[in-house]
Amino acid sequence: MKEKFLLCNSKINVNKIENVIFDFDGVIADTDSGRFNLLQDLLKEYNLSIEDKFKPNDLSGLTTRAFLKKAYPILTDNNIDLIIEKRHSIFLSDLNKYCKPFDGVVEFIKLLYSLNKKLYLASTNDFAIIDILLNHLEIKLYFPDVFGRETTELPDGKKTYKKLIEYLNLDSEKSMVIEDSENGIKAAKHSKLFCIAFNPDGNEIIKNLADSDFVNYKTFSTLFI
Numbered sequence: 001m002k003e004k005f006l007l008c009n010s011k012i013n014v015n016k017i018e019n020v021i022f023d024f025d026g027v028i029a030d031t032d033s034g035r036f037n038l039l040q041d042l043l044k045e046y047n048l049s050i051e052d053k054f055k056p057n058d059l060s061g062l063t064t065r066a067f068l069k070k071a072y073p074i075l076t077d078n079n080i081d082l083i084i085e086k087r088h089s090i091f092l093s094d095l096n097k098y099c100k101p102f103d104g105v106v107e108f109i110k111l112l113y114s115l116n117k118k119l120y121l122a123s124t125n126d127f128a129i130i131d132i133l134l135n136h137l138e139i140k141l142y143f144p145d146v147f148g149r150e151t152t153e154l155p156d157g158k159k160t161y162k163k164l165i166e167y168l169n170l171d172s173e174k175s176m177v178i179e180d181s182e183n184g185i186k187a188a189k190h191s192k193l194f195c196i197a198f199n200p201d202g203n204e205i206i207k208n209l210a211d212s213d214f215v216n217y218k219t220f221s222t223l224f225i
Contacts, residue, residue, distance in 0.1 A: 014176075014223050014224055016173075016174060017117065017174060017175070017176050018117060018118060018171070018174040018175070019117070019118045019119075019120065019168075019170055019171075019174060019175040019176070020112055020117050020118070020119055020120070020175075020176050020177075020178065021119075021120045021121070021122050021161075021164070021175065021176070021177045021178070021188075021193070022109075022119065022120070022121050022122070022143075022177075022178050023121075023122060023123060023177075023178065023179050023180060023181075023184050024121060024123040024125060024130055024133065025060075025123065025125060025180075026060050026061070026180035026181060026198070027102075027105075027178050027179065027180045027198050028101060028102065028105050028109075028121075028137070028139075029099045029100055029101045029102065029105075029133065029137065030099075030100050030101075030102060031091075031098060031099055031133075032056045032057070032059045032060055033056045034091065034097065034098035034099070035056075035059055035064065035087065035091070035098075036050065036054075036055070036056040036059055038087045038090055038091060038098075039059075039064070039068075039083070039087065042083050042086055042087060043072070043083070046072075046074075046075065046079065048072055048074075048075075050071075053071070054071065057201070057203075060180060060181040060182075060183075061124075061159065061179075061180070061181025061182060061183030061184045062124075062157060062181075062183060063124050063125070063149065063153065063157055064080075064083070064084050064087060065080055065084060065157065066156075066157025066158075068080050068083065069157070070157075088129070092129075092132065095132075095133070095136045099133055099136060099137070101137050102198070102200075102217060103216065103217065103218070104216060104217030104218040104221065105217045106137065106138075106139060107217070107218075107221070108217040108220065108221045109139055109142050110142070111221055111224060111225070112142075112224065113142045115224060119142050119143050119144075120143065120145045120146075120147070120164070120168070121134070121143045121145070121146045121147065122147045122151070122152050122159075122161065122164055122177075123146075123147070123148055123149070123152065124148075124149045124152050124153045124157075124159050125148060125149060126148050126149060126150075127146065127147070127148030127149070127150055128148075129148075130146055130148055131146065134146070145168065147163075147164050151163050151164055151167075152164065152187075158183055158186075158187065159183050159184050159186075159187035160187050160190075160191075161177070161187050161188055161190075161191040161193060162191055165191055165193075170193075172191075172192050172193055172194070175193055175194065176193070176194050176195075176196060177193045177194065177195045177196070178195075178196050178197075178198055179195055179196075179197055179198070179210070180197060180198045180199070180206070181206070182205060182206065182209060185197060185206065185209045185210050186209065189209070189211075194211050195210050195211055196210060196211060196212045196213060196214065197209070197210035197212070197213040197214075198213070198214060198217075199213040199214065199215060200215050200216065202215065
């Protein structure tokens with residue numbers, strides 16, 4: 001078999017990759033756009049505007065709670081709890097609108113599964129929410145091990161892979177993480193994991209932080225065929 005490599009800051013043989021860890025929001029599905037639009041409406045109840053200072057990408061890699069605490073210190077914990085509760089309710093009531101898979105990602109996941117790669121999901125979203133979203137996209141069966149914020153979130157809202165790696169006893173030389181945010185990439189690199197960024201917008205910061213990046217799943221998939 002011809003060896004295939006990803007070349008950039010480092011080199012990795014994708015044929016030797018056994019474990020692939022996916023983030024969910026911004027990697028498997030576009031949920032940040034819908035989350036931004038919902039927050040735009042909900043914050044008006046508090047006479048706050050999100051569109052004047054932020055854009056959907058600013059939510060990438062952050063939980064809603066972490067974002068609101070940082071962006072709007074005027075909000076109390078009770079305010080934030082109510083906003084999150086309302087957002088979840090509206091979000092889950094129309095997943096076809098608020099949880100749209102990226103083009104080619106489901107096919108890519110199925111390809112990796114057919115190649116006997118072990119797939120894991122690590123999100124800073126609630127485990128219960130991720131379970132619902134995976135069922136909605138009909139890809140739950142490909143992810144026997146799913147980790148939510150209970151495992152992946154630090155007290156300051158940032159992401160960590162430390163507990164996941166310890167629990168699964170992963171070999172970093174045979175593992176690859178797919179992330180889309182600065183927060184997620186830094187977490188993967190901090191744990192010495194090879195990290196590839198899904199970077200459809202060509203963000204230079206993301207590109208430089210990750211070991212490699214790609215802009216669409218159809219092209220990326222060819223490296224594994």
